[in-house]
Amino acid sequence: MRELDKVLDQNEKVFWEGAPSFWPFFFGRSLPITIFGIFWMGFLAIFFIISSAAPGPFNYFIFITPHFWIGLFMLFGPTIYNALVFKHTYYAITDKRVIIQKGWIGRDFEMIDFDQITNAEVNIGVFDKMFGGGNTGSILVSTAGSFTYTRQGAVQRPYTISNIANPYDVAKLLKKVSHDVKTDIEYPNKMRPTENPGYQTDYDPNKK
Numbered sequence: 001m002r003e004l005d006k007v008l009d010q011n012e013k014v015f016w017e018g019a020p021s022f023w024p025f026f027f028g029r030s031l032p033i034t035i036f037g038i039f040w041m042g043f044l045a046i047f048f049i050i051s052s053a054a055p056g057p058f059n060y061f062i063f064i065t066p067h068f069w070i071g072l073f074m075l076f077g078p079t080i081y082n083a084l085v086f087k088h089t090y091y092a093i094t095d096k097r098v099i100i101q102k103g104w105i106g107r108d109f110e111m112i113d114f115d116q117i118t119n120a121e122v123n124i125g126v127f128d129k130m131f132g133g134g135n136t137g138s139i140l141v142s143t144a145g146s147f148t149y150t151r152q153g154a155v156q157r158p159y160t161i162s163n164i165a166n167p168y169d170v171a172k173l174l175k176k177v178s179h180d181v182k183t184d185i186e187y188p189n190k191m192r193p194t195e196n197p198g199y200q201t202d203y204d205p206n207k208k
Contacts, residue, residue, distance in 0.1 A: 002090050003101060007109050015205055016173055017092040020163040023131035025089070026082050028163060037074030044071055091161045093174055095181065095205075098141060100159060112159055114181040116143040119158075122171045128163060137167035139174065177205050 004017065084104040092099040098117075100110040124137040140158040164170060 001087055003088075003107050004090065004092050004099060006107065007099060007111065008094070009096065013095040015093050015095065015177060016170060017090065018164050018170075019090050020086065021132050021136045021165060022086060024125070024127045024136050024163040025086055026079075027131060028125055028127040033074050033078045037071055040071040040074060089162070091164065093170070093177060095177070098159070098161070098174070100161065110159055112141055112143060114178040115185055116145070117178050118142050118144055120171060120174055120178075122167050124167070125163075132163065132165075136163050136165055138162045138164070139167055139171050141174075173205070180205065 002017070002019075004014070008014070081104065085102065088101065088103055088107065090101040092101075097114060098112040100112075102108050102110070119142040121140050122137055123140055124134070128134065128136045128138075139161040141161065142156060142158040161167075161170070
C-alpha cells in the first residue's frame with residue numbers, strides 16, 4: 001500500500017517507485033527461522049511422547065514450558081509478521097532521496113539523502129532465484145551512519161530495498177541520480193554565485 005505522500009515534499013519528483021515481489025520477500029525473511037522451528041518442535045516431540053505416557057497432569061507439562069511456545073513462535077510468528085508487513089512495504093527514489101516505507105501497525109519511513117550515500121550494491125539471493133525467476137533482487141544502500149555497534153565493534157547495517165523487480169536497472173538509476181544530485185549540491189564550491197543555479201534547478205535524470 002503506497003503511502004509516500006505522507007513524507008514527500010512539495011514538488012518532490014518520484015523517478016522510481018515499487019513494492020517487493022511477494023514470494024522472495026516472504027520466504028527470504030521467514031523460511032530460515034521456520035525451518036529451525038520445525039527442528040525445534042521435532043526435538044520437543046520426543047518429550048511430548050514421553051510426557052503423554054506420564055500419569056495425571058504430567059500429560060500436559062510440555063504445553064506450559066517456554067520451550068514449546070518459543071518453538072510455536074518460530075513456526076508461525078515470522079510467517080504471520082511478514083504477511084502483515086508485506087502489504088505496507090514500498091520504496092521510492094526521488095530527486096532528493098531514497099524512501100523506504102515499512103511497518104505493520106503504524107507507518108515507518110526511512111529516508112536516505114543522496115549526499116549521505118557512500119555505497120550501494122545489488123544482492124540476488126537464493127529465494128530470488130527460486131521464486132523470483134532470477135528477475136528480483138535487493139539493493140543494499142550504505143551511509144556513513146548505517147552501523148550497528150556490537151562488542152566486536154562497528155558492523156555495517158545497510159538500508160535495504162528488498163526483493164524488487166529489475167534490481168540492476170533500479171541500481172543504475174540510483175547511482176546516476178545520486179551522483180548527479182551530489183554533484184549538483186557541491187559544484188561549484190569556490191565560485192558559488194549569490195544566486196546559485198545549481199541545486200534549485202529542475203533536475204532531469206534523462207539529461208546527458
